[in-house]
Amino acid sequence: xxxxxxxxxxxxxxxxxxxxxxxxxxxxxxxxxxxxxxxxxxxxxxxxxxxxxxxxxxxxxxxxxxxxxxxxxxxxxxxxxxxxxxxxxxxxxxxxxxxxxxxxxxxxxxxxxxxxxxxxxxxxxxxxxxxxxxxxxxxxxxxxxxxxxxxxxxxxxxxxxxxxxxxxxxxxxxxxxxxxxxxxxxxxxxxxxxxxxxxxxxxxxxxxxxxxxxxxxxxxxxxxxxxxxxxxxxxxxxxxxxxxxxxxxxxxxxxxxxxxxxxxxxxxxxxxxxxxxxxxxxxxxxxxxxxxxxxxxxxxxxxxxxxxxxxxxxxxxxxxxxxxxxxxxxxxxxxxxxxxxxxxxxxxxxxxxxxxxxxxxxxxxxxxxxxxxxxxxxxxxxxxxxxxxxxxxxxxxxxxxxxxxxxxxxxxxxxxxxxxxxxxxxxxxxxxxxx
Numbered sequence: 001x002x003x004x005x006x007x008x009x010x011x012x013x014x015x016x017x018x019x020x021x022x023x024x025x026x027x028x029x030x031x032x033x034x035x036x037x038x039x040x041x042x043x044x045x046x047x048x049x050x051x052x053x054x055x056x057x058x059x060x061x062x063x064x065x066x067x068x069x070x071x072x073x074x075x076x077x078x079x080x081x082x083x084x085x086x087x088x089x090x091x092x093x094x095x096x097x098x099x100x101x102x103x104x105x106x107x108x109x110x111x112x113x114x115x116x117x118x119x120x121x122x123x124x125x126x127x128x129x130x131x132x133x134x135x136x137x138x139x140x141x142x143x144x145x146x147x148x149x150x151x152x153x154x155x156x157x158x159x160x161x162x163x164x165x166x167x168x169x170x171x172x173x174x175x176x177x178x179x180x181x182x183x184x185x186x187x188x189x190x191x192x193x194x195x196x197x198x199x200x201x202x203x204x205x206x207x208x209x210x211x212x213x214x215x216x217x218x219x220x221x222x223x224x225x226x227x228x229x230x231x232x233x234x235x236x237x238x239x240x241x242x243x244x245x246x247x248x249x250x251x252x253x254x255x256x257x258x259x260x261x262x263x264x265x266x267x268x269x270x271x272x273x274x275x276x277x278x279x280x281x282x283x284x285x286x287x288x289x290x291x292x293x294x295x296x297x298x299x300x301x302x303x304x305x306x307x308x309x310x311x312x313x314x315x316x317x318x319x320x321x322x323x324x325x326x327x328x329x330x331x332x333x334x335x336x337x338x339x340x341x342x343x344x345x346x347x348x349x350x351x352x353x354x355x356x357x358x359x360x361x362x363x364x365x366x367x368x369x370x371x372x373x374x375x376x377x378x379x380x381x382x383x384x385x386x387x388x389x390x391x392x393x394x395x396x397x398x399x400x401x402x403x404x405x406x407x408x409x410x411x412x413x414x415x416x417x418x419x420x421x422x423x424x425x426x427x428x429x430x431x432x433x434x435x
Contacts, residue, residue, distance in 0.1 A: 001285045002259070002273065002305055007324060008316035015327035016378060022268040022309035024238045024377065029222035033192045036219075037226055040196035045205050051193040056161050060168035060188040063205060065175065067184055073175035084367065085177055089142050091369035096150035100388035107397075113404030117397035122152035123232070125207065126391060127198030129214035132161035132190060136171035137215070139365060143372045144214045144386065145181050151391035157206060158183055159197065161190025191216075192223035199231040213386055215373060234386050238376040241270035241309070242361055243330035243350075245321060245343065246284075248277040250336035251357060256287030258334060258360050263304040264297050270309035274324050281312045322346055329380040332361045351380045405431060 007018065039047040045063065052059045074082075107117035128144040131137050141158065148156055158178060160170040169175070170188050178186050187206060189197055195216075201208035212224060213234035224233040242262035244255050259271040275281050288305065292298045304310060315321045322343070325333065329349035337343045340356040347353055351374030352364055365372050373386035384390075409428050416424035 001289060002271070002310055002312045004281065004314060005311045006314045007320070008276075008314050015324050016329075019324075019328045019378070020270060020272060020309050020311040020313075021377065022239050022241075022270055022307065024218060024268060026218060026222050026225055026236065029218045030226055033219055033222040034226055036192045037196040037199075037223055040193050040202070041200045044202040048189055048193055048197060048202065048205075051191065052162055052189070055191055055193075056164070058162050058164045058168045060162045063187055063189055065169060065186040065188055069169055070175045070179045070184060070186060073172040074179035076172065077176040081173070082176070082180075085138075085142065085180060088139070088367040089146060089180060091367055092142055092146040092371075093150060095369040096147045096388045100147060101150060102389070102392075111404060111407055113401035114407070115399045115404075117399070119395045119397060120392050121395060122154070122392050123210040124153070125155035125157070125209045126153050126211045126213060127195075127209035127231075128156065128158045129194055129198075129212065129216050129220060130158060130160040130170075130174055131214075131216050131220075132163060132171055132174065136160075136163075136174055138171065138173040138177050139372065140214060141174055141177040141183075142181065145178075145183060147371065147386060147388040148213070148391045149181065151388040153391050155185075155207075155209075156183055157185040157187065157198065157209060159187040159189045159194035161194075162188035192219045195220060195223035195227060199227040211391060213373070213390065234373065234390055235375055235379065235383060237373070239268035239270065239309070240265040240332075241272070241330055241376055242332045242334065243272040243274060243325065243328050244334040244336060245274045245325050246280065246334075246336040247275060247318075247338060248280040249338045250280070252280060252283035253287045253291075254357060254360075255284050255334075255336060256291055259284070259288060259305070259310075260291060260295065260301060261360065261362050262332065263301050263310065264295075265304075267300055267303040268307065268309060269304045270307075271305055272310060272328060272330070273312045274315060274321055274328070275312065276315055276317060276321060278314060281314060284312065318343075325349075329375075329378040331374045331376045331380065332364065334359070334361060349378075349381045351375045351385050402431070 049059050102120050105119050107115055109115050126148050130140045160174050162168045197206050198209045198212045211232035215237045221236050240262050246255050263269050263271045315324055326349045331351040333350035334354045335344040336357050344353045344355045364370050371385040375383045412428050413425045
């Protein structure tokens with residue numbers, strides 16, 4: 001059963017400290033990760049092979065996956081699964097190209113002879129990480145790669161752990177999705193060492209990248225934190241989490257199934273229900289208990305659903321429910337209330353919002369067209385999921401002529417004197433004297 005947290009009689013100024021969270025200590029993981037990153041920087045491929053043997057239990061013949069292995073994986077892909085993946089790619093591409101991109105160039109004229117332009121450029125090269133531990137997340141290939149492609153990134157590399165089961169090659173479905181997307185630079189390298197390979201580059205194997213993106217375990221997250229001054233990162237993603245905001249109009253069996261669905265990801269995954277109805281809470285708990293035994297992953301589910309990160313939160317009314325929902329700032333938020341669309345639009349903090357009873361989170365995990373690489377651990381208060389914009393950067397272009405500069409020169413010089421920066425003042429004044 002999910003534990004009950006009753007907030008109905010409380011009115012704290014900050015609900016966030018009362019929210020159920022997993023113990024995910026990235027700083028502690030850094031102690032193990034820093035030597036790994038340093039070894040990859042110093043010793044390159046030999047270090048990668050050493051860590052493959054140590055952590056993955058298999059060393060690939062080729063750390064870069066041969067092209068024929070990628071092609072063979074696509075050829076052997078189940079046709080029904082291939083059709084599903086292709087449709088997911090189509091939908092994710094349409095969303096990325098239609099609403100996640102901006103015009104490459106725009107400018108404004110501030111005064112005669114005074115223009116500032118704004119140019120949106122893709123980064124040149126990205127490294128995508130795809131987990132292969134408890135679940136080989138082939139869906140993460142398309143959810144990371146499609147927005148990078150839509151953004152116009154010209155060079156995409158992907159790393160994912162080697163698998164004993166496949167003779168040191170990555171999972172074949174992951175390779176097949178790479179083939180469908182035209183990604184031919186694929187490395188059978190996992191964990192923190194993959195992030196270090198992307199950040200520093202490895203002579204003769206992999207060129208360094210500008211941005212590393214993609215989810216991973218705590219050691220992958222720690223490596224991103226350690227290397228973020230060397231390479232751009234998308235986020236520090238923690239364990240997956242779902243929050244369902246539901247009232248007694250919702251179907252308790254459906255809500256239970258949705259809570260279970262995200263608990264499958266990891267023993268630290270969080271499943272949270274927020275509701276005003278004690279009777280509905282009890283019905284959901286009963287449904288969870290009824291559904292668990294038939295799930296082959298019931299042991300993992302039992303750990304995650306009984307953990308500190310999972311709970312049913314009772315609130316007194318709709319107004320308090322909204323405050324608690326925003327305080328939790330879920331990675332995935334489902335809204336299953338009588339007026340789900342209205343309530344969803346009131347929410348400010350969530351990685352992605354799934355509106356109504358027919359929009360469960362697994363829809364977004366695979367084929368909705370939205371991103372499934374989302375902020376966790378309350379980070380949705382201040383950051384967003386991975387989109388085409390994540391792989392682009394903005395550059396201002398400043399173009400003033402003599403008239404444009406002259407019109408504001410006195411003010412700039414006064415500003416520079418106030419900040420005691422005479423060189424700044426002189427750089428303006430000399431143009432008036434010698435212009």
